Amino acid sequence: IFFNIVCIPSLFAESINVNQSKVRISVRPGDSASGAIDVENSSATDILVRAYLEDWQYSKAGDGTKDFYPAGTMPHSASSWIRFVPSEFLVPAHSRQQVNYTVKVPADAQGTAFAVLFFESTMGRQAAQETVGMNVVLRVGSLFYVDCLGSAERKAEINGFSLSSPGQGQPAQLSLNLKNTGSSDITTDAQFHIMDDTGMVFDRGQFDPSYTMPGDAARLRAESKQRLKPGAYTMVITVDLGKAQKDLGLDAGPVIVKETLVSVSADGTIVAQGELQ
DSSP states (O other), X not given: OHIIIIIHHHHHTOOEEESOSEEEEEEOTTOEEEEXXXXXXXXXXXXXXXXXXXXXXXXXXXXXXXXXXXTTOSTTBOGGGEEEEOSEEEEOTTEEEEEEEEEEOOTTOOSEEEEEEEEEEEESHHHHHHHTSOOEEEEEEEEEEEEETTTOOOOEEEEEEEEEOOXXXXXXXXXXXXXXXXXXXXXOEEEEEEEOTTSOEEEEEEOOOOEEOTTOEEEEEEEOSSOOOSEEEEEEEEEETBHHHHHTTSOOOOEXXXXXXXXXXXXXXXXXXXXXX
């Protein structure tokens, strides 16, 4: 009990952070780009940090969670392109250490490649081993997205639209399929507008974002705010494929716009739904 109350909180008082959780750079094949990441120790204890590279990709869930793999094992790996110094260093209490990196892109590279530079420290090693034989490993990372200029293309196919209402008086459920057919990662910013037969906006909303690598597929979902009344509607869907770039202050897009017709019966049942055009 004493260990749980006193020792474990003291271990987690040690912490490291990075000033860049994402590094997105555009480099012409055959050229290189350099930069730096600050590793900060916000605790009152000196921390020994080890830096190393791994591969990563978005999980098949498409919700932004990530899977990590040994460096150089994934099809779109940038791990072998990255060099950094130092690889092991002591960060004094309430201080920071700069880690310099260089990305050298091969002359025949295409699309976007990915890697993660992890910074890892084993906290409270001595006390933990003497008490229960346990180490607490702290790890933070900077994700690398390396766009090869001229070939990093964001394209997608949008289809499989579905609109359904689960019950009387319930909002409509919207979903559609997205297939990443380009050569780069895609984070979506998708919206819908429901227009009535007079051309006025009856309802609008946001789809959950999706996160895909080249070749991946995802299902985008949303919910209407208003219950659809009997009548005819035009559903307009706008999908921005460049949310990740927009979040970093870069140029967004491209944008895909699709629409379809929907008919609702007197009892609120969706009786007709066209294909996305």
